[in-house]
Every structure is written in C-alpha cells, then in structure tokens.
Amino acid sequence: MACVTCPGACRRTGPGNRVRRPPGSPRPARNHEGRAMTSVNDTPEKPKTLNRPLRKFVKRNGKKLMRRVARFQSTQSLVPDTPFIDAALFPFLAEFEQKWQVMRDEVREILKFSDDIPGFEELSPDQYRIAKARQWKTFVLYGFGVPLAGNCAKAPVTAEILSRVPDIQTAWFSILAPGYHIPAHTGVTKGILRAHLGLLIPQEREKCRIRVDDQVRAWQAGKVIVLDDTYEHEVWNDTDEERVILLFDFDRPMGWRGRFLNRLMLRLMKFTAFYQEPKKNLADFEARFEAATRRADQNLEKLSD
Template sequence: MTDAETDTAPAADARPEKPAHLKKGRRAWVKRNGKKLVRKIAGYQAAQSIVPDTPKIDNAHFPWLHIFTDNWETIRDEAKAVLAFRDDIPAFHELSPDQYRLSQAKNWKTFILYGFGQRMETNTKLTPKTADLLANVPNLQTAMFSILAPGYHIPAHKGVTKGILRSHIGLIIPKDREKCRIRVDDTITAWKEGEIFVFDDTYEHEVWNDTDEERVILLFDFDRPMKFGGRLLNKTFLQIMKLTAFYQDPKKNLQSAEDRMEAAIRQADANMEAMSDPAG
C-alpha cells in the first residue's frame, strides 16, 4: 500500500474534502517533509537500481513472474470465492485514510492478502493457493485483490517510494477491456485476463473502468532489485515509515477488517451447516 494521493488529479474530478483528522499539524508536517525526503532519495534509488528506471519494466527482469501466469485461473477462482463476501470487503480509504482522494464510497475495494510483508492469516483462509504463490515473490511488501467498480476513475497520483515496484495480473476483466485501462506516465495498458506486468508507481498513473462491469486484479508490491546501498536505504526508509500514522493507521484498520471478515466467514459457515442439517 504505497500509493499516496498527490495534487495531480485532473481538474474535472471533484476534489473531496480532506477528513479533519488528516489536517492535524504533526501529520501534515510529516507528510510535507516526507515528500521532500522522498524526492531527494529517489535519484539515488534510481542509480542503485539493477532493473531499468522506466515507468513499465520488462517482465524478463523478473523470471519468477511465470508462476502467476501459469496459475492465474487458480488465483481467479479464489478471487471469485472472496467476492462472495463483497459486502464485507473494505474500500481502500477505509484501510488507508490518506487515500481519500483516490477511493470514494465503495468504488475501489481492496482485499488484503499480505500487508507490510505479513501474511493476513484470516483473509488467506479463503485464498490459500494464491497466498502460497505470493510467498515466492522476493521481498514481498503488500498484496491484494483490487476490485474496481463499473464506471470508476482513480485520479492521477504517484506512489511513495522508488524502492518498491508494483505488479498487476488480470483476473476478471470486462469484455470491452480496452475501456478498462491504466496509464503509467505516457503508457496506457488495458488489462487482460492472465497477463501480468510490472511498473514503477512513483511515475504518475491513473485508472479508468469505462465499462458497466467490475474489474478484479491481483496487485502486489515488492522491493526494487538494487545494489547494496539502495537496499540498505530502502530498508531504513521503510522502518521509518512504520513509525508514522501512514503505517500505523492502515495496520490498525487491517486488523479490524480481518476481524469483520472472520465473523462473516463464521456466519457463512453456520448458515451452510444449518441448511445441510436435516433436523433443521
């Protein structure tokens, strides 16, 4: 969950008002100065990178990606099982309040499988095979099913750090897939079921689902392959981030979301038992 809202959203998008608790002095100071720090270290991270510093990065640099394309239908089937609990899946901003400009109402839902490198044990009860596949990703940070409502637009924004890369694989894609797409810098890609790609989310990117169908992908973040100095800086940066509200709030909200999902799963199991009980 490295995305951070920026001031790059198109003027045509109505700007939601910032929640009051995000306006507090200390949080605003951390965010303002954090952005300055990120800009200063991005150049060093780029120089330390052992993969190209481009908006999209060729899959050939990540030979382990094939495990996802080889097993994409299994991942899709587990995503479909998750969608049975659609009403209990939180919107992105409900987990990460700082994403209030990107995520509105229930239009962008996120079912977290790994958060900050940690497997979400309750959620992955529904997705054991997908979780096992994700365990093969070197230095995995975050993984989720990203569920985008019909007609929704995620405004232009940039991620937090060049030390992390992002991958998408299409699972449930609208039939008119050319209208369901992502722009990264000046490159536009329409998702396709079973296809995977990697990009650097510190480049400006935005998403459109200009169809009347839901879009579901597996999204995961992992450490950029870098030389020793870059890896050390990235580790230090992420440790510092974990001390801030930008980490602490989502961590707390993730636990609450897992608790709600666990209750929903128990209720569903109880309902199934009641239906199968001949005495009932």
C-alpha cells in the same frame, strides 16, 4: 500487454472530478453479481485525522525527502527506470501466469462477500482523494511485508505463490467498480516495484486501462504487468463490469547502497501514522470478513439440519 490509445484523458485530474465516459456510453451501475453499485461522491470529505498539524508536517517534509531518495535509488537500480518494466526480468512472476485461473477462482469465492470487503479509503484514510464511496475495494493478503493469516486462508494458493516473491511488501485483490476513475497520483518510494495480474477483466478490456507517465495499457486476464508507481499514474474502468486484479509490491533490484537505504526508509515509515493507522484498520477488517464468512457457514449448517 497491448497498448491502447487514450485521447484527451492522460492528464492530471483533480480529486473532485466525476468519472469520465465517452459520449453516448451507458451509465455503469452493476457489479459482477448484478448488484446495484453505490454512488460516487463528487467532493470527498477529508478525514479529520488528516488535519493534525504533526501529520501534515510529516507528510509535507516526507515527500521532499522521498524525492531526494528516489533520485539516488534510480542510480542504484539494476532494472530499467521506466514507467513499465518487462515482466520477463523477474522469473518468479512466471508462476502467476501459469496458475492464474486458480487465483481467479479463489477471488470469485471471496467476492461472494463483496459487501464485507473494505474500500481502500477505509483502510487508509490518506487515500480519500483517489478512493471514495467504496468504489475501489481491497482484499489484503500482505501488509507491510507480513501476511494476514485470516485473509490468506481464504486464498491459499494465491498466498502460497505470493510467499515465494522475493522481498514482498504488500499484496491485495484490487476490485474496481464499473465506471470508476482513479485520479492521477504518484507512489511513495522508488525502492518498490508493483505487479498487476489480470484475473477478472471486462470484455471490453481496451476501455479498462492504466496510464503510467505517458504510456497506457489495458489489462489482460492471466498476464502480469510490472510498473514503477512513482511515475504519475491513473486508472479508468469505462465498462459496465468490475475489474479484479492481484496487485503486489516487491523490492526493486538495486545495488547494496540502494537496498540499505530502502530498508531504512521503510523501517522509519513504520513509526508514522501512515503505517500505524492502516495496520490497525487491516486487523479490524480481517476480523469482520472472518466473522461474515463464519455466519454464512453457520447459516448453511442450519439449512442442512
């Protein structure tokens, strides 16, 4: 995966910042089907549910605890504790690169129902600072280690390959709108690594990139990158095309103490609203997408009668 330069852009950004584009560049306005994209709000409104005192207390103290846990997990890691990790260290990733074109074709069929794919902030309101106006959409295949049967049926080959990933946690098709910038943020736990497989990458791929810590890379169709999202990271799509990747998380290889602590922390998280709310939303949106595809099938049947 080629590294690219990112002059003046690798810094922390506030949640209200507008998408940054080079001077004179055209204003992105279309998705992969040529549809007009929705506008991006400058200052996203904080969901009212996030103002609950207990939730704020859990989030504030949970972050402190997770930072301590991350330091211990670093000592337990069996792979380098670096922003990007060599994908060759994970043999199971080779199959993704071998069959990426099949997965690309599956997501193209899913994108025909793009209007019914939720924005990240709709699934998880806690992401309102980095995802807004449905500019970053997610078609989820795995949530919290459990496959979503309805969604997986729409991408059977992708789902089958994902099922062979050791200790998979989450997986989704990540769809980034033209011109969108995901502000700098950090992940929750060092016990999980994140993989990206390029599927539909803009032609000007050097303008569609991710920064992790002080390293910047551009996606490439059919290639996997692995990263540690506890390092500060952000994303730019400074092109007029959508960017689509398969994103999935799996457990970091660690010593037994690190594995035990990681599983304990993930289990405890399942008792919080940060798990329960997205879980409910996932089920709702899975049902909506299934209903949308069913209506389309029924309309086709009527036309053929």
